Amino acid sequence: MRKLFSVLLFLSVATLGWSQCKEYKWPAEKSKAEEQLAIYGDAIKQQNYRGAVPGLQWFMKNAPNWNTKLYVDAAEVYNKLASAEKDPAKKQVLVDSLMWIYDERVKTCGDEVNVLNRKATYAAVYNGQNKDKVVEVLTLLDKVLQISGTNVSDNVLDNYFKIVFANFALLKNVTDEDVINRYDKIQNAIDAKIAVYQTQNKQNEVAKLKASKAANDDLLPKMVTVNCDFVKKNMEPKFKANPNDLVLAKKIFGFMIVGKCTDEPLWLQAGETIHKTEKDYGIAKNMAVKYLSAGNIKRAEELAKESVDLAKSGPDKAEALLVVGSIQQKNNANTAARDTYRQAAAADPSNKDAWEKIGNLYASSNECKKLESQAQDRLIYLAAYEMYAKAGNNQKMSEMKALFPSKEEIFLLNWKTGDSKPVGCWIGENVSLKTRD
Numbered sequence: 333m334r335k336l337f338s339v340l341l342f343l344s345v346a347t348l349g350w351s352q353c354k355e356y357k358w359p360a361e362k363s364k365a366e367e368q369l370a371i372y373g374d375a376i377k378q379q380n381y382r383g384a385v386p387g388l389q390w391f392m393k394n395a396p397n398w399n400t401k402l403y404v405d406a407a408e409v410y411n412k413l414a415s416a417e418k419d420p421a422k423k424q425v426l427v428d429s430l431m432w433i434y435d436e437r438v439k440t441c442g443d444e445v446n447v448l449n450r451k452a453t454y455a456a457v458y459n460g461q462n463k464d465k466v467v468e469v470l471t472l473l474d475k476v477l478q479i480s481g482t483n484v485s486d487n488v489l490d491n492y493f494k495i496v497f498a499n500f501a502l503l504k505n506v507t508d509e510d511v512i513n514r515y516d517k518i519q520n521a522i523d524a525k526i527a528v529y530q531t532q533n534k535q536n537e538v539a540k541l542k543a544s545k546a547a548n549d550d551l552l553p554k555m556v557t558v559n560c561d562f563v564k565k566n567m568e569p570k571f572k573a574n575p576n577d578l579v580l581a582k583k584i585f586g587f588m589i590v591g592k593c594t595d596e597p598l599w600l601q602a603g604e605t606i607h608k609t610e611k612d613y614g615i616a617k618n619m620a621v622k623y624l625s626a627g628n629i630k631r632a633e634e635l636a637k638e639s640v641d642l643a644k645s646g647p648d649k650a651e652a653l654l655v656v657g658s659i660q661q662k663n664n665a666n667t668a669a670r671d672t673y674r675q676a677a678a679a680d681p682s683n684k685d686a687w688e689k690i691g692n693l694y695a696s697s698n699e700c701k702k703l704e705s706q707a708q709d710r711l712i713y714l715a716a717y718e719m720y721a722k723a724g725n726n727q728k729m730s731e732m733k734a735l736f737p738s739k740e741e742i743f744l745l746n747w748k749t750g751d752s753k754p755v756g757c758w759i760g761e762n763v764s765l766k767t768r769d
Contacts, residue, residue: 333660333672335459336345338485341721342472342475343653351718352441352442352443353397353398353399353400353402353403353440353441353442354378354399354400354504355399356398356399357395357397357399358395358398359392359394359395359398361379362487363534364390364392364394364454365390365394365395365398365431366573368386368387368390368391369387369391371383371384371385371387372384372386372387372388372391372405372409373405374768375387376405376408376409379412380444381409381412381413381416381703382403382413383765384590385409387486388402388405388406388409391482392406392436394435396440397440397441397572400437400441400443402431402654403431403434403436403437403441403447404442406433407434407437407450410426410427410430410433411430411454411547412430412610414426414427414430414458416767422558423458424462427454427459430454430458431451431454431455432451434447434448434451434454435451444452444479444528445476445479445480446483448472448475448479448480449480449483449485449487449488449525450485450486451472452472452473452476452485452491453468453485453487453491455468455469455472455473455474456469456487456488456491456494458635459734460491460494460495460498461498461502463502464645465526466495466498466499466502466503467499467503467505467541469495469498470496470498470499470577471599473488473491473492473495476488477492477521478664478735479516480526482524482528483489484521484525486525486537486540486541486544487519489518489522489525489544489626490491490544490547491539492518492521492546493514493515493518493547493551494547494551494615495554496510496511496514496515496555497551497552497554499605500554500555500599505768506555508555508556509630511552511555511556512556512583513652515548516582516583518548519545519548520579521546522541522544522545523545525535525541526538526541526542529541533738535644535645540586541591545616547585548620549589550592552587552590553590553591558590558591559591559593560586560588560589560591560593560596562587563584563587563588563591563593563598563741564596567583567584567587568584569582571584571601572578575601575605576605577605578605578606578609578610580602581603581606582601582602582606583607583608584598584602585599585602585603585615588602594618594624599621599622600619600622600626603618604616604619606624609633611638611642612642613643613644613648613652614643615636615637616636616638617636617639617651617652617655619635620633620634620635620639620655620656622654622661623635623714624636624662625660626657628700629659629662629663630657632655633656633659633660634654636652636659639641639652639655640652640653640751645681646679647679647680647682648679649676649679650676650677650680650681651676651680652684653673653675653676653679653686653700654673654676654683654686654689656686657669657672657673657686657689658689660672661689661693666693667758669689669693670690670693673686673687673690673693674686674688674690676765684722684723684724684725685722686723687719687720687722688720688723688725690719691716691717691718691719691720691723691725691732692716692717694713694715694719694755694759694761695712695713695716695732697727697756697758697759698755700712700755700757700758700759705741705745706737706741707737707741707744707747708741709746709747709766710735710736710737710741711737711738711753711763712753712759713732713735713755714726714732714755714764714765714766715732715755715759715761716732717729717732717736717764717766718761720732733766733768734768735767736768737765737767737768737769738767738769739767739769742765744769747765748765749765749766749767750764750765752764752767753765754767
């Protein structure tokens, strides 16, 4: 195998003519080429990848610009051989040969973006944890990101920051500034690809790339200390000088989430800068929650309603509606809040929070008590109990049951267990009469 790799390296210095390799270009020895093609083709079909090597070698030497198929077949063979090889030294020879094949394909056939994306994927798989190769892998990934734009493969986007971390862990060769710049680069590249997928309504791909972003967020604090002090020291002065800097705003917004310091006013300021140009469901919803907790009810309501419109799925819409309902509840608009919570339950039947929130509304509706009859006033707890039952909250059901009217209290009104009783006021529900004893 070492001899094979030496032959391949020797071939790499040969001068090859430029061709896109779309047409079949047979060498002078066409009959010999056809024979070699049949031999290595049959070997691949039989999964005898080692048996395909001599034929591929012949083509590489005698007909390197025959057709793109040569490089596709060669990459398949060496990938299969490398993945199956157990001996580390022999495996590395095969991996190096695979990388060489991709380079030769670019040199001979062009199509650099497509080919280097493939090469980068396998480089990350095979050499991503190799102390001697990990710098080379990161350099390759940097190039691929630079030349690919939104044509960069999802595999490259997923692997990039993992390779940054591998460099950090294995070699300690990246500074805090290197890490931050590369984090910013990859997150922006992922955002650009997500935008493409969203226009194509490819929600599965969007979800996968968002998971990649989240994984990058998890890796970042393992390499640099990301906290409020870091952001305020290194980024806040620049942002104050130019609050419309969208790139910096995104960096601050993301880092403060990672650093768990979103209570800082700076986080909302950065979010507003982003929101002016990029309407995003998650940003709008989370900012609404923060504004609500800070007491800015008006801005919270504006953003929460926007997040409802921006939601692309039932679960997301339900979450946004829960925030809208919470704001209405804060404003003592109980009927509106209850109706909004019902909309949330309809948007995502698996989300039980809506029913619990309605239960909370009912349980705290002391304004509905007339203070004329304990049994009558306690009907609100029966209404709340039914909502908690829909939510599956056994603890709160138990709490409400302890507040049901007693047998004595309903006897005084000539009521009977099981009777249907209206709960007046804004609640407007009918409940089946139960007692606590």
